[in-house]
Amino acid sequence: xxxxxxxxxxxxxxxxxxxxxxxxxxxxxxxxxxxxxxxxxxxxxxxxxxxxxxxxxxxxxxxxxxxxxxxxxxxxxxxxxxxxxxxxxxxxxxxxxxxxxxxxxxxxxxxxxxxxxxxxxxxxxxxxxxxxxxxxxxxxxxxxxxxxxxxxxxxxxxxxxxxxxxxxxxxxxxxxxxxxxxxxxxxxxxxxxxxxxxxxxxxxxxxxxxxxxxxxxxxxxxxxxxxxxxxxxxxxxxxxxxxxxxxxxxxxxxxxxxxxxxxxxxxxxxxxxxxxxxxxxxxxxxxxxxxxxxxxxxxxxxxxxxxxxxxxxxxxxxxxxxxxxxxxxxxxxxxxxxxxxxxxxxxxxxxxxxxxxxxxxxxxxxxxxxxxxxxxxxxxxxxxxxxxxxxxxxxxxxxxxxxxxxxxxxxxxxxxxxxxxxxxxxxxxxxxxxxxxxxxxxxxxxxxxxxxxxxxxxxxxxxxxxxxxxxxxxxxxxxxxxxxxxxxxxxxxxxxxxxxxxxxxxx
Amino acid sequence: xxxxxxxxxxxxxxxxxxxxxxxxxxxxxxxxxxxxxxxxxxxxxxxxxxxxxxxxxxxxxxxxxxxxxxxxxxxxxxxxxxxxxxxxxxxxxxxxxxxxxxxxxxxxxxxxxxxxxxxxxxxxxxxxxxxxxxxxxxxxxxxxxxxxxxxxxxxxx
Numbered sequence: 001x002x003x004x005x006x007x008x009x010x011x012x013x014x015x016x017x018x019x020x021x022x023x024x025x026x027x028x029x030x031x032x033x034x035x036x037x038x039x040x041x042x043x044x045x046x047x048x049x050x051x052x053x054x055x056x057x058x059x060x061x062x063x064x065x066x067x068x069x070x071x072x073x074x075x076x077x078x079x080x081x082x083x084x085x086x087x088x089x090x091x092x093x094x095x096x097x098x099x100x101x102x103x104x105x106x107x108x109x110x111x112x113x114x115x116x117x118x119x120x121x122x123x124x125x126x127x128x129x130x131x132x133x134x135x136x137x138x139x140x141x142x143x144x145x146x147x148x149x150x151x152x153x154x155x156x157x158x159x160x161x162x163x164x165x166x167x168x169x170x171x172x173x174x175x176x177x178x179x180x181x182x183x184x185x186x187x188x189x190x191x192x193x194x195x196x197x198x199x200x201x202x203x204x205x206x207x208x209x210x211x212x213x214x215x216x217x218x219x220x221x222x223x224x225x226x227x228x229x230x231x232x233x234x235x236x237x238x239x240x241x242x243x244x245x246x247x248x249x250x251x252x253x254x255x256x257x258x259x260x261x262x263x264x265x266x267x268x269x270x271x272x273x274x275x276x277x278x279x280x281x282x283x284x285x286x287x288x289x290x291x292x293x294x295x296x297x298x299x300x301x302x303x304x305x306x307x308x309x310x311x312x313x314x315x316x317x318x319x320x321x322x323x324x325x326x327x328x329x330x331x332x333x334x335x336x337x338x339x340x341x342x343x344x345x346x347x348x349x350x351x352x353x354x355x356x357x358x359x360x361x362x363x364x365x366x367x368x369x370x371x372x373x374x375x376x377x378x379x380x381x382x383x384x385x386x387x388x389x390x391x392x393x394x395x396x397x398x399x400x401x402x403x404x405x406x407x408x409x410x411x412x413x414x415x416x417x418x419x420x421x422x423x424x425x426x427x428x429x430x431x432x433x434x435x436x437x438x439x440x441x442x443x444x445x446x447x448x449x450x451x452x453x454x455x456x457x458x459x460x461x462x463x464x465x466x467x468x469x470x471x472x473x474x475x476x477x478x479x480x481x482x483x484x485x486x487x488x489x490x491x492x493x494x495x496x497x498x499x500x501x502x503x504x505x506x507x
Numbered sequence: 508x509x510x511x512x513x514x515x516x517x518x519x520x521x522x523x524x525x526x527x528x529x530x531x532x533x534x535x536x537x538x539x540x541x542x543x544x545x546x547x548x549x550x551x552x553x554x555x556x557x558x559x560x561x562x563x564x565x566x567x568x569x570x571x572x573x574x575x576x577x578x579x580x581x582x583x584x585x586x587x588x589x590x591x592x593x594x595x596x597x598x599x600x601x602x603x604x605x606x607x608x609x610x611x612x613x614x615x616x617x618x619x620x621x622x623x624x625x626x627x628x629x630x631x632x633x634x635x636x637x638x639x640x641x642x643x644x645x646x647x648x649x650x651x652x653x654x655x656x657x658x659x660x661x662x663x664x
Contacts, residue, residue: 292610293610296607296608296609296610296613297574297575297606297607297608297610298575300607300608300609300629301524301575301607301629303607304607304628304629304630305524305526305527305629305630307629307630308526308527308530308629308630308631309526309530311630311632311633312530312533312534312633315633342609343609346609346610399611
């Protein structure tokens with residue numbers, strides 16, 4: 001019995017009465033450990049010890065015993081026991097019935113604690129479930145990844161750059177469409193199966209490329225080659241900047257080279273075009289300068305000769321020769337117009353530096369402008385009173401501003417009343433966008449019903465108000481555009497003229 | 508070369524255009540019948556005569572010098588005169604550039620030459636010539652304008 005008490009389970013025997021009550025005739029020593037009652041308790045309590053069976057398992061236990069009793073077969077039933085100390089134990093009961101002559105049944109069996117193995121089993125089952133879930137999820141993820149990879153590869157195929165992964169000896173594991181198309185292949189497979197040695201003859205910098213690949217593999221440092229010269233499948237010479245770095249495949253195989261080609265052909269073409277354009281422009285500029293010289297000297301020289309002869313003949317013409325005078329005046333007028341055109345052409349073709357922006361002081365400007373005006377009016381015919389305290393200077397193109405002031409003041413001088421000194425008051429004021437120069441004179445004025453209230457750009461002023469109307473000549477348009485000046489004129493016959501010149505500082 | 512003797516004034520015209528020579532002479536003659544007039548149309552060939560006139564000028568001498576001439580242009584004539592006179596003209600000699608050029612660079616170049624007293628744009632008017640001989644010379648105003656422009660540029664810098 002000593003040996004039996006050491007067995008890792010309970011050996012029991014009980015007799016079941018026909019009324020269902022039971023009486024233990026033997027319970028081994030481990031009963032208290034597994035079940036919560038000692039053998040002595042079991043002898044006293046009889047069927048009461050079965051109350052420790054988990055309520056959820058009780059009916060199944062009873063049904064199994066009943067079936068065993070009825071059929072006379074051995075049973076093996078696992079169920080849970082709630083130990084007296086509150087612990088839950090899984091046990092496995094194995095027993096078989098013996099029918100006594102008096103109608104009672106003697107059941108003999110064992111109860112083994114299977115808690116550990118049951119938990120292990122449950123854990124395994126849970127692990128299996130989890131593994132199943134994981135594998136199912138993994139499969140979904142793999143499918144998703146495959147789709148993503150497919151999308152990624154498609155995207156790479158649409159990039160306007162070449163991408164490849166290859167070994168040093170040009171075994172390609174990947175190339176996008178741009179790259180394999182460069183060599184005339186229709187797919188990556190074609191590139192992979194191609195005899196690369198036949199392709200490389202199209203690369204002028206092949207030696208440099210292979211040297212770079214070798215250095216890259218040995219040093220591991222990313223390298224960039226610029227202006228790699230390649231003749232593509234169509235025979236076009238193309239240029240690329242190629243960047244390469246080491247690429248470690250997932251399978252742990254040998255190092256490969258990841259390369260990216262950025263095409264620079266069009267940049268080079270644009271650069272070449274730009275150089276050609278500049279050369280062409282320089283050539284044209286040179287010709288323009290020569291043309292400017294021709295305009296200034298050769299073309300104007302005969303014009304001035306005609307003017308000089310016309311002047312001379314006019315000065316010596318018989319006073320009674322009216323027809324001759326009319327013809328000469330027509331000739332002088334026509335020649336003057338040609339001379340104006342020549343002057344405009346000269347302005348248009350003037351070197352760019354003549355248009356450079358400089359600081360101009362209005363005091364100096366007026367001092368210069370009035371010199372030729374006094375020549376027209378005589379020293380006592382014109383007085384210019386000015387106040388430039390509101391705005392003393394402006395950054396502008398001096399020559400063009402001089403021309404503008406000269407034209408306007410010369411127009412004023414033409415409106416001078418006979419026998420009266422022409423007085424012109426000039427004042428400058430700053431306004432948010434620039435400077436307003438106001439000129440007010442006591443001349444004869446003009447009828448604004450004829451001219452209208454004019455607010456116009458400088459070139460319009462030049463030519464719509466001038467007696468010599470050669471409207472829209474490029475020189476004045478150019479000057480107007482550069483000065484960004486607008487002019488406002490108010491004039492009344494007998495009351496003089498007020499002119500506002502709105503100037504922008506060109507700094 | 509044509510030459511008309513006079514005691515008070517000598518006009519020298521250097522221009523390859525025969526019409527300019529003729530008209531300037533006519534204008535001069537109508538203003539001062541007694542003036543001596545010397546015309547040169549081929550300065551490369553006649554430079555020694557020009558230098559002689561400059562060096563031996565005993566009366567008031569006005570020289571009109573064209574710029575654009577085929578064999579020797581006005582700048583080259585000035586260089587030769589400057590070399591011959593060590594850059595200093597006799598006080599009774601004045602050189603004026605008479606050119607059809609409307610190029611500002613030519614004007615500035617003329618005024619930057621110490622031998623040049625003025626710049627006339629062609630066509631030369633009788634009034635210009637009269638003013639030059641008897642009144643205030645308008646070209647001096649042009650010179651003032653150029654000088655002022657240059658001075659102001661210097662001031663601003």
